[in-house]
Amino acid sequence: MSEWAIECLKPDLPSVETYTSLLAEMDSNQWYTNFGPFVQKFEAKMAQFLSSTDGAPLNVVSCNNATSALELMLQNSGLPKGAKVMVPSVTFPATILAVIRSEMEPVIADVCEEEWTLTPAGVEAMLDYCDIDAVMPVASFGYALDSRAWEAFIDRTGIPVFFDSAAALGQQEVSPKIPTVFSMHATKPFGIGEGGLIVTASDAMASSSKLNSNFGFVQGLIKDIGFNAKLAEYFAIVGLTQFERWDAVTLKREQRWALYKECIDTLDTVDYCQAHKNKLPATLMVNTQGRSAAVIKTCIENKIQTRQWYLPPLHKHEIFQSYIKVGLQGLDKCPVSEYLESSLVGIPFHNFLTNEQIHHICAIIK
Ligand SMILES: Cc1ncc(COP(=O)(O)O)c(C=O)c1O
Structure with missing residues (x-):
C-alpha cells in the first residue's frame, strides 16, 4: 500500500489478459529477443504512427531504454569524440550521461524562462560565449519541441541538432533533419x-545504431565497439497492444489536463507553463514562484505526493562541475534554472486521477 493518498504517477499499460495470445505465440516461436518478429512488427507500426515534418519516411530503431538510445544516437551520428554537445541544465540526467559516456564534452546551458527548456533563440545568443558542435534540446516534462523552429536553426547556424524527446512519444513531430529519441518507460505516456x-x-545512423545495439556483430565478427541495447520480444508485445488503446489513453490524459488548467487558472500565484498550454504534458510541473518548499511541505502534510523532476539542475550536481556552463549573461551563470529549482513542483498527473482529486489537489495548493 502506498503511503500517499494521491500518487504522482501511475503507469497506464495494457493488462496482461489482452496480450496472452501474443505471449503464447512468442513461446511457440521460441524467439524471445534478437530482432524477433514482434520487434520487427512493432518498429514497422511505430514508423507509420510517428508523424514526420515533411512526410519523409523515418527509420525506427528500438532499444531496451531511452538512455541506451541516446548513447547509440550520439555514437552513430558522425560527431567525433570530444565534440561539444550543448544540453539544458534542467533535464533528466540521462541526457548529459549519454554525452559523457559517448566520450563527448557536455556544455550545460541555462533554459528559457518561458519554455523551461532550450530554444533556438536562446542557444544562438549563448554562442557569443562558447563554441559548440551540436545541441541536444529536451522535450521537458513531455512538452513537444518545435521541430520547425529547430530546422530553421540548423539552416541558419549549420549546427546539428538531436532531440531528447524521451517523454513526448505521441506528441513530438519528427524532423528528418533531427534524429530523435523517445522513452517507453512504464511511467511515460x-x-x-x-x-x-x-x-x-x-x-546510415539507423543501420549502425542497430548493429551496435547488438554488440557490433556482423556475421559473427565484431565490427564496432557496440553493447547490448536490444528491445526484447516481451516489450514489443506490450507495445503492439498499447497501440490499440492509444487513442483512449490519450483522451483520458487530455481530459485531466483540461480540468487541471481550469482549476489552476483560478489560482493567483501558481501557474502551469503558459508557453506550452496547448500541448499535452507527460508530467505536470507547476510554477509556485519561489515557494516550492512550502508547497511541497503542504502537499506532504495532506498525503499528496510531489516530485521535482529534472531538479536540481545539472550545473548544481557536484560531479558535473568540470564542464562548461553558460547562460544568457555569460559563462557560469544559469539563473533561470536556479529560479525553476526554487519554483517548480511536480503534482499528481495520471490517467487514474478523479475529477474530485484534481479539485482537491488544487484546493490544497491554494
Ligand atoms: C529527458 C529524458 N531523457 C532520458 C530519459 C531516460 O529514459 P529511460 O528511462 O527510458 O532510459 C528520461 C527518463 O525519464 C528523460 O526524462
Missing part, C-alpha cells in the same frame, strides 16, 4: 515497461 526508440531519416 506510451509506456511498455522499459524501452526506447531512435527515430531518424538517416539510413
Whole structure:
C-alpha cells in the first residue's frame, strides 16, 4: 500500500489478459529477443504512427531504454569524440550521461524562462560565449519541441541538432533533419515497461545504431565497439497492444489536463507553463514562484505526493562541475534554472486521477 493518498504517477499499460495470445505465440516461436518478429512488427507500426515534418519516411530503431538510445544516437551520428554537445541544465540526467559516456564534452546551458527548456533563440545568443558542435534540446516534462523552429536553426547556424524527446512519444513531430529519441518507460505516456526508440531519416545512423545495439556483430565478427541495447520480444508485445488503446489513453490524459488548467487558472500565484498550454504534458510541473518548499511541505502534510523532476539542475550536481556552463549573461551563470529549482513542483498527473482529486489537489495548493 502506498503511503500517499494521491500518487504522482501511475503507469497506464495494457493488462496482461489482452496480450496472452501474443505471449503464447512468442513461446511457440521460441524467439524471445534478437530482432524477433514482434520487434520487427512493432518498429514497422511505430514508423507509420510517428508523424514526420515533411512526410519523409523515418527509420525506427528500438532499444531496451531511452538512455541506451541516446548513447547509440550520439555514437552513430558522425560527431567525433570530444565534440561539444550543448544540453539544458534542467533535464533528466540521462541526457548529459549519454554525452559523457559517448566520450563527448557536455556544455550545460541555462533554459528559457518561458519554455523551461532550450530554444533556438536562446542557444544562438549563448554562442557569443562558447563554441559548440551540436545541441541536444529536451522535450521537458513531455512538452513537444518545435521541430520547425529547430530546422530553421540548423539552416541558419549549420549546427546539428538531436532531440531528447524521451517523454513526448505521441506528441513530438519528427524532423528528418533531427534524429530523435523517445522513452517507453512504464511511467511515460506510451509506456511498455522499459524501452526506447531512435527515430531518424538517416539510413546510415539507423543501420549502425542497430548493429551496435547488438554488440557490433556482423556475421559473427565484431565490427564496432557496440553493447547490448536490444528491445526484447516481451516489450514489443506490450507495445503492439498499447497501440490499440492509444487513442483512449490519450483522451483520458487530455481530459485531466483540461480540468487541471481550469482549476489552476483560478489560482493567483501558481501557474502551469503558459508557453506550452496547448500541448499535452507527460508530467505536470507547476510554477509556485519561489515557494516550492512550502508547497511541497503542504502537499506532504495532506498525503499528496510531489516530485521535482529534472531538479536540481545539472550545473548544481557536484560531479558535473568540470564542464562548461553558460547562460544568457555569460559563462557560469544559469539563473533561470536556479529560479525553476526554487519554483517548480511536480503534482499528481495520471490517467487514474478523479475529477474530485484534481479539485482537491488544487484546493490544497491554494
Ligand atoms: C529527458 C529524458 N531523457 C532520458 C530519459 C531516460 O529514459 P529511460 O528511462 O527510458 O532510459 C528520461 C527518463 O525519464 C528523460 O526524462
